[in-house]
Every structure is written in structure tokens, then in C-alpha cells.
Amino acid sequence: xxxxxxxxxxxxxxxxxxxxxxxxxxxxxxxxxxxxxxxxxxxxxxxxxxxxxxxxxxxxxxxxxxxxxxxxxxxxxxxxxxxxxxxxxxxxxxxxxxxxxxxxxxxxxxxxxxxxxxxxxxxxxxxxxxxxxxxxxxxxxxxxxxxxxxxxxxxxxxxxxxxxxxxxxxxxxxxxxxxxxxxxxxxxxxxxxxxxxxxxxxxxxxxxxxxxxxxxxxxxxxxxxxxxxxxxxxxxxxxxxxxxxxxxxxxxxxxxxxxxxxxxxxxxxxxxxxxxxxxxxxxxxxxxxxxxxxxxxxxxxxxxxxxxxxxxxxxxxxxxxxxxxxxxxxxxxxxxxxxxxxxxxxxxxxxxxxxxxxxxxxxxxxxxxxxxxxxxxxxxxxxxxxxxxxxxxxxxxxxxxxxxxxxxxxxxxxxxxxxxxxxxxxxxxxxxxxxxxxxxxxxxxxxxxxxxxxxxxxxxxxxxxxxxxxxxxxxxxxxxxxxxxxxxxxxxxxxxxxxxxxxxxxxxxxxxxxxxxxxxxxxxxxxxxxxxxxxxxxxxxxxxxxxxxxxxxxxxxxxxxxxxxxxxxxxxxxxxxxxxxxxxxxxxxxxxxxxxxxxxxxxxxxxxxxxxxxxxxxxxxxxxxxxxxxxxxxxxx
Amino acid sequence: xxxxxxxxxxxxxxxxxxxxxxxxxxxxxxxxxxxxxxxxxxxxxxxxxxxxxxxxxxxxxxxxxxxxxxxxxxxxxxxxxxxxxxxxxxxxxxxxxxxxxxxxxxxxxxxxxxxxxxxxxxxxxxxxxxxxxxxxxxxxxxxxxxxxxxxxxxxxxxxxxxxxxxxxxxxxxxxxxxxxxxxxxxxxxxxxxxxxxxxxxxxxxxxxxxxxxxxxxxxxxxxxxxxxxxxxxxxxxxxxxxxxxxxxxxxxxxxxxxxxxxxxxxxxxxxxxxxxxxxxxxxxxxxxxxxxxxxxxxxxxxxxxxxxxxxxxxxxxxxxxxxxxxxx
Numbered sequence: 001x002x003x004x005x006x007x008x009x010x011x012x013x014x015x016x017x018x019x020x021x022x023x024x025x026x027x028x029x030x031x032x033x034x035x036x037x038x039x040x041x042x043x044x045x046x047x048x049x050x051x052x053x054x055x056x057x058x059x060x061x062x063x064x065x066x067x068x069x070x071x072x073x074x075x076x077x078x079x080x081x082x083x084x085x086x087x088x089x090x091x092x093x094x095x096x097x098x099x100x101x102x103x104x105x106x107x108x109x110x111x112x113x114x115x116x117x118x119x120x121x122x123x124x125x126x127x128x129x130x131x132x133x134x135x136x137x138x139x140x141x142x143x144x145x146x147x148x149x150x151x152x153x154x155x156x157x158x159x160x161x162x163x164x165x166x167x168x169x170x171x172x173x174x175x176x177x178x179x180x181x182x183x184x185x186x187x188x189x190x191x192x193x194x195x196x197x198x199x200x201x202x203x204x205x206x207x208x209x210x211x212x213x214x215x216x217x218x219x220x221x222x223x224x225x226x227x228x229x230x231x232x233x234x235x236x237x238x239x240x241x242x243x244x245x246x247x248x249x250x251x252x253x254x255x256x257x258x259x260x261x262x263x264x265x266x267x268x269x270x271x272x273x274x275x276x277x278x279x280x281x282x283x284x285x286x287x288x289x290x291x292x293x294x295x296x297x298x299x300x301x302x303x304x305x306x307x308x309x310x311x312x313x314x315x316x317x318x319x320x321x322x323x324x325x326x327x328x329x330x331x332x333x334x335x336x337x338x339x340x341x342x343x344x345x346x347x348x349x350x351x352x353x354x355x356x357x358x359x360x361x362x363x364x365x366x367x368x369x370x371x372x373x374x375x376x377x378x379x380x381x382x383x384x385x386x387x388x389x390x391x392x393x394x395x396x397x398x399x400x401x402x403x404x405x406x407x408x409x410x411x412x413x414x415x416x417x418x419x420x421x422x423x424x425x426x427x428x429x430x431x432x433x434x435x436x437x438x439x440x441x442x443x444x445x446x447x448x449x450x451x452x453x454x455x456x457x458x459x460x461x462x463x464x465x466x467x468x469x470x471x472x473x474x475x476x477x478x479x480x481x482x483x484x485x486x487x488x489x490x491x492x493x494x495x496x497x498x499x500x501x502x503x504x505x506x507x508x509x510x511x512x513x514x515x516x517x518x519x520x521x522x523x524x525x526x527x528x529x530x531x532x533x534x535x536x537x538x539x540x541x542x543x544x545x546x547x548x549x550x551x552x553x554x555x556x557x558x559x560x561x562x563x564x565x566x567x568x569x570x571x572x573x574x575x576x577x578x579x580x581x582x583x584x585x586x587x588x589x590x591x592x593x594x595x596x597x598x599x600x601x602x603x604x605x606x607x608x609x610x611x612x613x614x615x616x617x618x619x620x621x622x623x624x625x626x627x628x629x630x631x632x633x634x635x636x637x
Numbered sequence: 638x639x640x641x642x643x644x645x646x647x648x649x650x651x652x653x654x655x656x657x658x659x660x661x662x663x664x665x666x667x668x669x670x671x672x673x674x675x676x677x678x679x680x681x682x683x684x685x686x687x688x689x690x691x692x693x694x695x696x697x698x699x700x701x702x703x704x705x706x707x708x709x710x711x712x713x714x715x716x717x718x719x720x721x722x723x724x725x726x727x728x729x730x731x732x733x734x735x736x737x738x739x740x741x742x743x744x745x746x747x748x749x750x751x752x753x754x755x756x757x758x759x760x761x762x763x764x765x766x767x768x769x770x771x772x773x774x775x776x777x778x779x780x781x782x783x784x785x786x787x788x789x790x791x792x793x794x795x796x797x798x799x800x801x802x803x804x805x806x807x808x809x810x811x812x813x814x815x816x817x818x819x820x821x822x823x824x825x826x827x828x829x830x831x832x833x834x835x836x837x838x839x840x841x842x843x844x845x846x847x848x849x850x851x852x853x854x855x856x857x858x859x860x861x862x863x864x865x866x867x868x869x870x871x872x873x874x875x876x877x878x879x880x881x882x883x884x885x886x887x888x889x890x891x892x893x894x895x896x897x898x899x900x901x902x903x904x905x906x907x908x909x910x911x912x913x914x915x916x917x918x919x920x921x922x923x924x925x926x927x928x929x930x931x932x933x934x935x936x937x938x939x940x941x942x943x944x945x946x947x948x949x950x951x952x953x954x955x956x957x958x959x960x961x962x963x964x965x
Contacts, residue, residue: 230955231958231959232954232955232956232957232958232959233959234917234918234919234922234959234961235917235918235919235961236917236919237919259961260915260917263868263961264866264868264871264915264916264917264918265866265913265914265915266866266868266915
């Protein structure tokens, strides 16, 4: 149907008189067989490698129906082996409900029962629960662990140098001018405080142990930025400030409660109580380390999923190929401005804050086009789109509503229960069932929100069906040309999908900016340089060049003095012994060669030196001066 | 068999929390105020409530009296109110041919002194002896007030014309000054729903309030709270906080030692209310504002700069290090 519309449009435009590249792309994309499709890129391994990430990929099998044979050969093969999957894979309730459909290995297990996928289980697509994802996490963990170990070596070295110049233990100064002394807790790094707490516990001093554990916990959290220490804050205020992190809060309360009972309650604590408090403190310190660790690991693992079946790289490739000025949204939505014309927002992976929603509302009102996909069960009330949700998934079928039926190919979703909307305002684009909408647009102010009730359409897997690819690619253009969306040329399109938004955490922000690989490489480079320079093994033994120069001058002056005293042989002998001991004959020979002598000359020079060194009491010779000067010249640098 | 201190503490905590819950059934959205009132009651002090009219001050007093099972009377302070209208006086009984003492409304256990700043100073002063010594002297004869005696005085912060500001000596006798604000929207809706359900503030019987303690119980619980442990560092903290008000450049006249004592007693009650046998710095910090805000005179220029007493107390709290140190 769609090609017919475009042929008519071509005629209406005067044959070849197309008005824009986007239109041309849209026409060609819809009307002609697509030879180079987004998923042809080998980076989409689920499409090309049989069995790759099968658990995720197989959900899209039914979209292969009606597609050319050469389309996604790997996925096709994966789908053909669907019945042979391992049935023992049952970890979560969702997987059990799916009838154990998951598994990467073709292990010849019984046939899979036809169980309809329950709603709500779609949201776990990014969870690294399968072996493929697990492997990525393991690899990423190894990389991060390596970096962490190297950083630790460097830090220890820096710490050693710092500690060499400073006393290890000193007591906190009074915090104010009141002259009130604080308890005598050593000003040590948190891990050392924890070690001191363990030692105190071993001595049987539970009270001191819990006090030190408190110090370790609070300092560790202060150093990590999880807590802001201040002299006017009480322990309970510290605990309250982390109450949103349930585990951390629980551990901190355990430590602080022990201190409270001991310090303010004046009660003796038994060893068991102290052990529990120390265990909690250890977890707090460990959590700090893990925070850094996970901050590095998570984005690495996350980045690898972008080309998977549930990834979002396909969207970028589509809009790039369709001629849009497409970029990832790397900042928070609260900074949305008129440099962005169209924003594609996937609520499955991006969770906007209230401020983000407010800014998005303002931006749409002012003329922005928002394509938003996500759980439609409550509509998108943050944008003022309220809909009644009806979701049974029975008799799921889609159809394009007029007039879009003639302009766009019909998109297809994989099977299973899907959210749809019934009633409500707005223009329906795609129907799910007779009266229910699955894609619709709602005008808000000057702008428009295109609501996609089920986000599967936005993920790489949906692009198995080329109609989906064309539908997504043409969506904005059709809105622009048929509904008069106020968009400039070229259209600046941003993707706020898995690329996420800015983050206050430095590691996460780096990952969002795609800078993490660069930082990791930089760290590795520094590590190699440090190893090459020998920093982890201690300071260099030779004095610096300037010192050596001063020493040579000193010896030269000394030689002149001996010359005046008619003791040139003794001086030359001593000088030669010194350098033979420091550099050895081989070293001196090399130094002589570097200073300009040829190999034979250098050998003779060293032999002469050895002879002179062995005979300090010999007769003074005028050649002693030449030898001494040459030695000075050779060793000068 | 004598109950242990822990058992008495547990009983006190249960009573306190039950009283809180009962009062909160009627007085909606004022949990902090209710807690402060009960702390003051069990600490043996009196409170000054400051807030606009119509926010349930009288209801709070009546509900409190009902919940703790003691007598309640209200005096509406007006410019023509005489001291004898408060304390009572001797009147001639013709049948007995003698003067007999007719007790004033102050002879009760919970007294609501409504709009106390509308009465002249001499009438306000009639309360002084009652509040500090729990007795009233009329015509040379001293009469003891029933125990517990708890005054809840109110004043309106907005209508200052025709009022007589309470003298510092009188203010210092209130253990706390509690500020009450209008309820937020959600609370107000709940309040309206209560009225839709037939709630009548003049008929508290219909609400079915439970009496959770009696006068004897209050005396017993006061004893219990006095047994709560206070570390010397906490005592030092209290003294430092109060002492700092005497050195603060924004304050002309700092808080008196009576403030320190009030802070100590209230902290003990607050700790006991949570079933704790010891005071923590949080107890002191939580009570600092209501206990201190009315006990010092601000410098005129500080007031001109817009500093409120609560701001000053906040500054003091930020300045004084909490015992235990930042992380040590």
C-alpha cells in the first residue's frame, strides 16, 4: 500500500522534483526493498551469530516471518533451535512464567510449552542474568579489578612517600575555639582505624573498638562523599542522611547504636555486640570500595548491550541514515532547549526526575516534538497525557489508522501481552485491536508528543522487521509533512534512550559521555609509565643529574689540589677506583663509547683505568692529568 | 515487687506514645506540637503556645486534659481581667458571718490561659507564683494547687495593639515556647473529612478518647524520667549551648541557668519517651529551639537585620560541637 502512496506523491511532486533529502529517503525507504539495513552491520551480533545472546534474541523470532531469507541469518538459526533450549534455566519468577524459555546453549532439552509471556517481565531486559551478559560483567569486572590494583599500587607508593615526611599518628585538634577536646581518636585513614578497632576488640576493649569503628565508618563515608561531616552533627543525623540507602543505613545504625549504648548509656558491651558493629563497619568501608569499583564496571557492561537485541544503537543508525542531525542526549533533560527539535525518550531505561519532566513539558509547549516510549499503563501524566489503559494482549494485532496507512508501513511488535490505550484524546496512528491505540500523538502547546505504548518498537530487535525500521525513520517526516509539525531543516534529533543522561557520579558521567574507555586507557598508560620509571619499586638510587655534576666538579677541584701537591697518581687512582666501583668496567666502557670513543679506544681506556686504580702508589706522570680529565669527561653526564 | 528502672521506662514510653496517639486522633497534623506539650507536662513545666487563632490550641489543651485524666479550666485573658479573677478571693458569707475563700479557675490541673498577653502585667503576675511554686497566696494565706499543675498559655503573634508583652521573668517560667502554624492542605482536608464524619470539638465524649494515665501516673512517670542517665559530656554540651547565648553578638541578654535546667529535664523526658535510659545529643538539639527561643533578648540591630530567635539558636547549634566529635 505504502509504495502506491509514494508513487502518487512522486507524480504530484513532478516526477523527480522531490523537495528534500528526507523525503527522498522516506520514499525510497518505504517503497523499495531495503538492501542495506541497519542490522546488516556486524556489530549487531544477535542478528548474525547463531545462539548469540539467544535468550534475548529469540523474543523477536516472529518478526522474521515474511522477511527475506538472508535477513538476520544468525537470529534465524537461533530461532530454528528454539525448542532445543536448556529448560533448567529458572532463576526469577518471570523466567518461570515464561516456561523456561531462556538459555544460551542448545542442549537438547524437551519442547518448550507455549506459555504467553506475562506483562511486567519485559522490564528486566537489561538485567545481566544470562550467561552472555554475565560474561560481559565478568570481563568488565576483571578489567576494573586490574585498574583498581594498579591504582592501589600507585596510591601505596604515593602514600609511602607522603608518610615518610609526616608523623603517622597525630591527634585531632580541637574543632573550635571553645577549648573543648575531642576524644582521642587517631587521625588515621579509615581502613587503619578499622584495623585498630579490630586490635582493640582482640584486646577485649569492646568500647574502644566500637568508637574506632564509628570513626572508621564516618571517615570512610566522608572521604567517599557519601556523608558530609560537621562538628554540629550528631550520629543520628548522620544515620538519617543516608536513610535512603537501606543497607548502608542499617549498617551505620548498627555501628552508631553500639556507640550510643556504650558512650551515652554508659553500658559495657559484650564482644558479640562489638563484632557485629565491626562487621557492619567493614561492610561500610567495603561499600565505599565497591562504589568506585561498580562505578567503573557498570558502564562498561552497560555499553556492551547497546548493540544487543534490547539495545538502542539501531535508532541512532536509522536516524543517521535518514539524514537527521542525530546525537545522543548526554545531559539531563532539565537543560532541554531549542537546539533540540525532536527528542526520542525511552522510559524503560531513562527515569526523568520531576525537574526533567517540568523542563520537557516547557520544551514541548514551545514547539518540541517528543517521541516517548515506555510503560503505558498510566499514560504519561507528567506530560499531561492521561489515558485509560487496557491491557489484555488477547487478539493482539496492529493496524495503521487513516491517513497514515498510506504513508507509513505497518509496524509490528513481538508477541505477548502489550499495553494499549482506550479512549482519550489525541490522534491515533497505530491501533492495537479495534479501538485501542498503541501509537498516538497529542498536541501540547505548539509542540507534540508521540506516545508509543510499548517500547519494544524502539529496540534493536524490532528492526528485524524492515517495516519497523522504515516506520521509525519516517515517523517524524510524516508528522512534519502531513500534520505540520513545526520543525526546522535540518532537524536536530536527540536520543535519550540507553545513552542516559548526565549523572552527578563522576564515573557514571564519564560513562555517559563515552569517556570511560579513554579514562581507562589513560590510567593504563600512566600505569605503564609508572612501571617503566620504576615508581612502584621505590625511588631511584642514583642521585639526580645535577648532584652528579656537582660531584664531578668537586672531584676535579680535588684533583687540581692534589696536582699542586704532586700527588696526581694517587688522585687519579682514587678517581678511577671510584668510578670502577660505581659503574663497573662494562659500564665505564659504555660510558666512554657514549662520550665519543670507539670500542677499542674505550676498552683501552678502561684497561688503563684499572691499571692506575690498582697502583695508587705509582710514580706521578703528566699523563695522569689527561686520564683524569678524560675520566671526568666520560662520567660528566 | 518493685519494678526495675527498665520496666518503668518501658511503661513510661508506652504511656507517652499512647497519649500522643490519642491526642493526634483529634488534633490533626500537629505531631511535633503534641510531643512538645507532653514533654513539658512530664517535665513539670509550663508552655507558651504562639500561633494564629483558630488552629486548635484550646482543643489541644482540652484533649490533653482528657487523655491524661486531669481537671481542665480555661481563662480568657482580657484587659480588664483582675488578679482575683484568676486566683479567686475571699467573699463574705452572710449565713456563716465570715469570709470564705472562693477558689479561682487557677485551681485546676491543666489551665489554659488564653491570649495571656491581653491582660495587664499585674494579672499576668498572678500566675507567677502558681507557675513557679505551685501555690497561690491570697490575703496572706497560701494555698497549694492540685498536682500536676500545668499551664498552657497562648498568645497571638499578629495582633500586638492593646497587648501587654510578657515580662522576661514570666517568660522564663515557661519551659517551652511552641510555635503553631496553620496546617498544610492535606491535613486541612483530613480535618474537613473529620467534620463531615460528625466530629464535634465541643463533644469530646463522642470521639471516645481513652484516658491513658492519671495524676498519680504522671507523678510516677516524672520520677522515672528523672532517673534517665545523662553523661557529663551532655551536661557540658547543654551548659555550652546556653552559655553561648550569653556571648552571642546578636543577643543582648542571654538565657538563664533556668534554661539549662529546662533543657536537661526535657531531654530526660524525651529520652524516656523513646524508652531510652540515657540522653543522647539529639535529644538536646531537638529541644533547643522551643526551650531557648523565648529566653533571651535580641540586639535591636540583629532584629533589624531580620534575625529571628530561632535563627540565633540555629547559629548556636551550628557553632557548638556535638560531644563525640565529627568522626572521632
